[in-house]
Amino acid sequence: MRILIIGNGAAGNQAAASIRKYSPECEILMFAREYYSEYSACALPDALAGWIPINKTYLKTLADYEQQKIKTCFGQEVENIDINNQCLEAGDKKYGYDCLIIATGSRPIIPPINGSLLKGNFVLKTPRDIELIMEHKPGRVVVVGAGNIGVETAGALRNRGCDVKIVEMQDWVMPLLYDLKSANRIRSLLEKENIGVFTGERVIEVQGEQRVERLRTDQQDLECDTVIWAAGVKPNVELARQAGLKIGSLGGIEVDKYMRCTHPGVFACGDCVQSLNVITGKPSLSLLWSSAKRQADLAAANCMGQSYEYEGNCSVVIEEIMGIPCIAIGLNLQGLNGYEVEVIEQESQDLYYRLLAVNDRIAGYQCIGSLDGASSIFTMIKKGTSLSEARRVLLNQGLISTMAWYIDSRRYF
Amino acid sequence: MKRIAVNIEICDGCGVCQLVCSAQKAGQWHPSFSRIIIKRDEEFGLNVPIFCMHCSNPPCETFCVMNLIYKDHDSDLTLRHEDRCIGCRACEIACPFSAAIMDPISEAVVNCDLCGGDPQCVKYCPAGALAFIDISEAADKKRRQTAGLQILEASRKL
Amino acid sequence: MNDYPGKILEVNLSTRSISSRKVEPELIKKYLGGIGLCARILYDEIPSGADPLGEDNVLVFAAGTLVGTPFPTASRTEASAKSPLTGQFGTSNSGAFFGIQLKTAGYDALVIKGKAAEPAYLVINDDEAKILNAGFLWGKECWETVDILEQKHYGAEIALIGPAGENLVRFASIENGRYDGWGRTGLGAVMGSKNLKAVAVKGSRGRNIYDTAAMLEAVKKGQQLIKSASSYMAFTEYGTLNASIPYGKFKATSAHNFTKGTLPDWKDIGGRPIVDKYGSRHVACQSCIIACGHWAEIKEGKYAGLRIKDLEITPVMSFGATVGLDTEAIIKASEICQRYGVDMVSAGGVLGFAIELYKKGILTDEDVGFELDFGDDEAAFKLLHQVINREGIGNILAEGTKRAAEQFEQADRYAIHVKGMEIPFIDPRGRWSTWTLGMLTNIRGGDHLRCRNPVENLRYNDKDEAYMKERFGFKKPMYDRLDMPEELKSKAIDLENDTVDIPEMSKWAEDLINLYNAVGICIRPPVMEKVGPTIIAEACRAFIGIDINAADLMESSERTWNLIKLFNLREGEAVDASKFPRRFYEEDIDGNRLDEAKIQAVLEKYYQARGWDRKTGRPEANTLDRLKLDDLDN
Amino acid sequence: MDKLIFIDYHKCVGCATCEMVCSMVHEDICSPALSRIRVVRYPTEAFNVPITCAFCESPPCVSVCPSGAITKNADSGDVAINPALCIGCRQCVQACPFGHANFSLDRGTAFKCDLCGGSPQCVEFCWTEALQYVPLDRALGGKRDAAARNILKSG
Known part of the structure; x- marks a missing residue:
């Protein structure tokens, strides 16, 4: 059996490792545009901050691929997939396959505005980006986008001693993860760290002669020498589209619950697909490391003959700002738009949490100040536990004694 | 395959296991350094020691952004390359039992490794609530000593 | 996929060494398992003339081939050693759950050699086997020992000896858990002489089935056959x-x-x-x-x-x-x-x-x-x-x-004994049949469990046919259903005169029971009546995936019987050892006594049927040849 | 559930044919440890207790399962394990009050009775009628009959 994997990210590598669990022998070929071995995108902010050396962000060496018996075709762009004849073309060669796993990932969005190509514009996607940023010697930085990457990048550069500002188009920081109240807590934490936070401002252009000098928003001009774009990412679906595979409404490759594309023998996983949300059951883009790995596991299992269904994605994002842990799990009010949401919240000096429930089912959780009980809540959200079921267990001595993992969540119910 | 089993009826929550574990693993006598955690439910006066279940398909492995959690082929334990940990704590949240804990000294997240086959918490548990036994044996015992026995006793009364 | 045969676990108590080896598939084809494996191991590994209570004796437990499957009654394990009671091939068969544990631990047979310096017991847990000190168990009676060992080794099945075995009583048994046992031929004394108090076995794996659907089919068929036996209801009720x-x-x-x-x-x-x-x-x-x-x-x-x-x-x-x-x-x-x-x-x-x-x-x-x-x-x-x-x-x-x-x-x-072993409850003077001749020809001495007419009819005690024949007493459908090669069937059973030829039937019955003891099924009459080599072969094929038919099975069984005979001859069995106590020839019961000359004539015919030389007692050369027993060192 | 595996403990003789058949049907292997139905023997009482899934109304295994791998189908009443979701934490094994939920070390997933898709083979091969796959009212009816006969006999 011959399996081709396009992409060398979390999904591609996890798929390869997972296939090895089923079959130590089958042939695995991995194609990637870049010449890197696998790295951890999530560790990049830590490297940018200087907490860990850049080389620690690499998860594998080329020897590791060999040891796992994965043939690598790195630095080679796949030009075309011929799904009808089960083969792909790369570098003037054709490669036939029994199964194809597309894990092409995503790329950061840089809006087509004036000045976005000037020297001093950066993204944070690969270890190389860190080197480029550090070579540029940033002093005054504006981070565009206050998503989790934006916030982490801002914190990392602040740690390097830079003067950092964040510009966010929406009305509060991390708008896809937190609601206003919890976001405000995070905002004040950022501000305590001397990071300027400007929300509800749209970037109009980047100004400068040779290099970035200023960033103009619809409200003000921000003097800076560096702009880091963290305004979201976009699935890489061009190859799939060209091959005739269906692309979904959100711009990701459409897959069924077995991670199969719209053509037999072709699977896709990771940032490039759109998958169902575990809570709403609606299509969504889950651009998370854990989702990519889970999807890759299933794609691998299913291409090895299992029929394992994907349960759906569920977001969980943890940040530590000024030493304070912040966590958002599942959906926030914006994500639950259209549903009647029950909110359970509590606020104190050091702690704020809110639990969102829809139709009795726990759907979202945000907490600033502590991670206690978060894992129980995360488990319940993924599992689809209802508030009443959680209470039933917590109120029954016999049940709770064998289901100790509920105990940490007691305070929420 | 041997694992730690808890008899919840017996555990009185004294925390000796935590002290022993922290001393063994972190060189400090402090419950918060322990890889075994006692969850206390005050409502019912329950004390439930929790530790890594060494799941076969561990969610922490999926969540680890550094791919440093692995299943050891021989022992079937869930182990870590602790030196590579960046302390993001994703595994802590992924673990339903929150059995992964942040070691405050190395700043790496760690889990129980059964002390290489001789778990010290079991050795020093004063109440005898912890046992290190074969998992299939534990299941057999339970079948015999709870379910089956109840039926047997009911039938005796007939 | 099949992992049959499994392994043989060999424990030497003298050197405290434990090793295991894969059983050669050829050996299984030739000897099946159970008593077949025991016979071959004993023949090869006990030095001629060894003291049954000495260090050289070898004790073997071998689970039958089909043990570890749902084939009806497949539970039985044969235990064998040189008998301290008869000085010859000592062997005994027991059911319950020891065999299944041995099988699921991955072993077809357990071989115990040597002698422990101090009281010891053996614990087998899948691949792990240990010799532990049994000082605290020595002298304790069996039930108490089982209680202690069950606590210590949860879920294990225990073969053990009581004080009788420890005291080398020559007819001590090995107990199989609390209520079952390998009773006859004094194997308990062998265990006692080895200072081995108990063997606790626990298995957690299983045996792969070569063809599950066919096996289920064979199991169902086997169940239906046994249930259709004429004695089935009476046996489930009264045993x-x-x-x-x-x-x-x-x-x-x-x-x-x-x-x-x-x-x-x-x-x-x-x-x-x-x-x-x-x-x-x-x-x-x-x-x-x-x-x-x-x-x-x-x-x-x-x-x-x-x-x-x-x-x-x-x-x-x-x-x-x-x-x-x-x-x-x-x-x-x-x-x-x-x-x-x-x-x-x-x-x-x-x-x-x-x-x-x-x-x-x-x-x-x-x-x-x-x-x-x-x-x-x-x-x-x-x-x-x-x-x-x-x-x-x-x-x-x-x-x-x-x-x-x-x-x-x-x-x-x-x-009252034959070849040193006490005769069980049947007095041949009262009823002469294939069963009672079997006490004489039995390879382990005076015992009723190694030969029994599979279609014995207990309603009749027809003395007119005495010695050479017994009454058949069934209708033709029973004759037709009997799973026996046609040629032999017509030779052994005379439908017209309604008789069974005792010597011919004896050979068949001995081989059939020996086959049961090899594949590990039970010899209760409903099984004997209905479960012949054909269905056993079907089950063996489905379970192990080896190409074997009814005739092969019977040949293998005959091979084992002959091998045991050779063992006995090597250990000094006298040519005239097959005789009843004098009382049976000299004292009347209800006006009956046995006629020694006539019995000798029956034996003569039995030897012919077996292909043995009456004068030396040895299997003839062509018999050994036919049975491919030419690979023995002698 | 319209039908259930009804167990008459007094009829069970502990032959464990059900265990063997179950592991054979599901795993192509004869291993009591891999059987869904298990027989607990009390040899000193001559009492045998076959234990299989009770298909509880609110199953503890479903509550305890942290990955949502065990679900109860509200319509059919079936309680099933989805191996794709099972993380192999063995919480269900600990939570099941009957010790029914079982765990395969080889596969690393839990497993339980699936009624063989509607024709349970343990029942099929049980010769003592200790196991019966019957509608609830029939099982209870049989029990009532037996009780009535007892009263009749003693009366």
Whole structure:
């Protein structure tokens, strides 16, 4: 059996490792545009901050691929997939396959505005980006986008001693993860760290002669020498589209619950697909490391003959700002738009949490100040536990004694 | 395959296991350094020691952004390359039992490794609530000593 | 995918070394498993002339081929060693759950060699095997030992010896858990001589099935066959006790050490009423669909509170007829035998022998120290305990009737044994049949379990056909259904005259039972009647995936039988050893005695059927050739 | 559930044919440890207790399962394990009050009775009628009959 994997990210590598669990022998070929071995995108902010050396962000060496018996075709762009004849073309060669796993990932969005190509514009996607940023010697930085990457990048550069500002188009920081109240807590934490936070401002252009000098928003001009774009990412679906595979409404490759594309023998996983949300059951883009790995596991299992269904994605994002842990799990009010949401919240000096429930089912959780009980809540959200079921267990001595993992969540119910 | 089993009826929550574990693993006598955690439910006066279940398909492995959690082929334990940990704590949240804990000294997240086959918490548990036994044996015992026995006793009364 | 055959675990107690080796598939094809494996291992590994109670003796436990499957009654494990009682091939077969644990731990056989320096016991847990100190168990009775070991080694099945085995009583048994055992030929003494108190086995794996659908089919077929047997209902209800009624009627029981034919109250003590009175539940061995075991409870009287799994014909007759005890005392006697680990048949035989000696004045009050009489339970138990502990006269009786008889003048004629092993409850003077000839030709001595006409009809005791033939007594459909090669069937059974040729049927029956003992199924009559080599071959093919047919199986079984015969000859079996005690030729029961010359004629024909030389007792060269037994070192 | 595996403990003789058949049907292997139905033997009581899934109304295994791998189908009443979701934490094994939920070390997933898709083979091969796959009212009816006969006998 011959399996081709396009992409060398979390999904591609996890798929390869997972296939090895089923079959130590089958042939695995991995194609990637870049010449890197696998790295951890999530560790990049830590490297940018200087907490860990850049080389620690690499998860594998080329020897590791060999040891796992994965043939690598790195630095080679796949030009075309011929799904009808089960083969792909790369570098003037054709490669036939029994199964194809597309894990092409995503790329950061840089809006087509004036000045976005000037020297001093950066993204944070690969270890190389860190080197480029550090070579540029940033002093005054504006981070565009206050998503989790934006916030982490801002914190990392602040740690390097830079003067950092964040510009966010929406009305509060991390708008896809937190609601206003919890976001405000995070905002004040950022501000305590001397990071300027400007929300509800749209970037109009980047100004400068040779290099970035200023960033103009619809409200003000921000003097800076560096702009880091963290305004979201976009699935890489061009190859799939060209091959005739269906692309979904959100711009990701459409897959069924077995991670199969719209053509037999072709699977896709990771940032490039759109998958169902575990809570709403609606299509969504889950651009998370854990989702990519889970999807890759299933794609691998299913291409090895299992029929394992994907349960759906569920977001969980943890940040530590000024030493304070912040966590958002599942959906926030914006994500639950259209549903009647029950909110359970509590606020104190050091702690704020809110639990969102829809139709009795726990759907979202945000907490600033502590991670206690978060894992129980995360488990319940993924599992689809209802508030009443959680209470039933917590109120029954016999049940709770064998289901100790509920105990940490007691305070929420 | 041997694992730690808890008899919840017996555990009185004294925390000796935590002290022993922290001393063994972190060189400090402090419950918060322990890889075994006692969850206390005050409502019912329950004390439930929790530790890594060494799941076969561990969610922490999926969540680890550094791919440093692995299943050891021989022992079937869930182990870590602790030196590579960046302390993001994703595994802590992924673990339903929150059995992964942040070691405050190395700043790496760690889990129980059964002390290489001789778990010290079991050795020093004063109440005898912890046992290190074969998992299939534990299941057999339970079948015999709870379910089956109840039926047997009911039938005796007939 | 198949992982059959499994491994042989070899434990040397002298060197404390434990090793395992894969069984060669060829060996399984040739000898199947169970007794076949035992025979080959014993033949190869016991040096000629070895002392049965010495370091050189080898004790083998081998689970049958089909053990570990749901094939009906596939539960049985053969245990073999050179017998301290007969000096020849000692072997015994037991069911319950030991075999399945051994099989699921990955072993087809367990071989125990050498002698431990101190009391030891063996623990096997899948791949892990350990020799542990048994000092704390030595001297303890079996039930207590089982309790302790079950606590220590949860879920394990335990083969163990009681004080009788420790004291090297020559008819000590190996107990299989609390209530079952490898009773005959004194294997318990072999274990005792090795200082091995117990073997605890626990397996957690299983055996892959070569063809699951075919296996399920074979299991279903096997179940239906057994259920359709004419004796099935009677057996699920009353177990082996069914035999007590006809044999009582034929005056063919061992009453008062074979002096009476039957006791006046045999109907009350020996019959099926005992089940109605004391039996409360049925208990089955692994995969059994008969469940002949009965759980007995005595609610009042001297032995009130006694609860035991038993009520089998062997102890009932052994103690009820030979010693003349009443029902409750029989149950008590079974308990003593189980707790202290002695063979019930031999124990009953030895007690009966001693009581008769006492009554004849050969044993005196001085020898014994108390009065003995048939039917006196307290005296009998006192004596039994003396035997177990080798105290006083018990020390002589613990050697078995044959050896004990040598110690007293004129005692020989009261010692009821064949080749040194005490005869069970059937008196051939009362009923001569394939079954009773089997006691003579048996490779382990005076025993009824290695030969029995698969279609024996207990309604008839036709003396006109005596010696060479017995009554068939069934209609043609039974004849047609009988799973036997046509040629042999017409040779062995004469439908016109309604007779069975005893020597021919003997050979077939011995081979058939030997096959059961090799594949690990039970010899209860409903199985014997219906489960022939054809269905067994079907099950073997589905389970193991080897190409084997009914004829191959029977040949393999015959090969084992011949190999055991060769073993016995090597260990000095006399040519004329196949003879009944003198009493059977010289004393009448109900006007019957045996005619030695006629029996010799039957034996002559049996030897012909076997392809053995009557003069030397040896299998003839062409027999060995045909059976491919030419690879033995000799 | 319209039908259930009804167990008459007094009829069970402990032959464990059901265990063997179950592991054979589901795993192509004869191993009591891999059987869904298990027989607990009390040899000193001559009492045998076959234990299989009770298909509880609110199953503890479903509550305890942290990955949502065990679900109860509200319509059919079936309680099933989805191996794709099972993380192999063995919480269900600990939570099941009957010790029914079982765990395969080889596969690393839990497993339980699936009624063989509607024709349970343990029942098929049980010769004592200790196991019966019957509608609830029939099982209870049989029990009532037996009780009535007892009263009749003693009366």
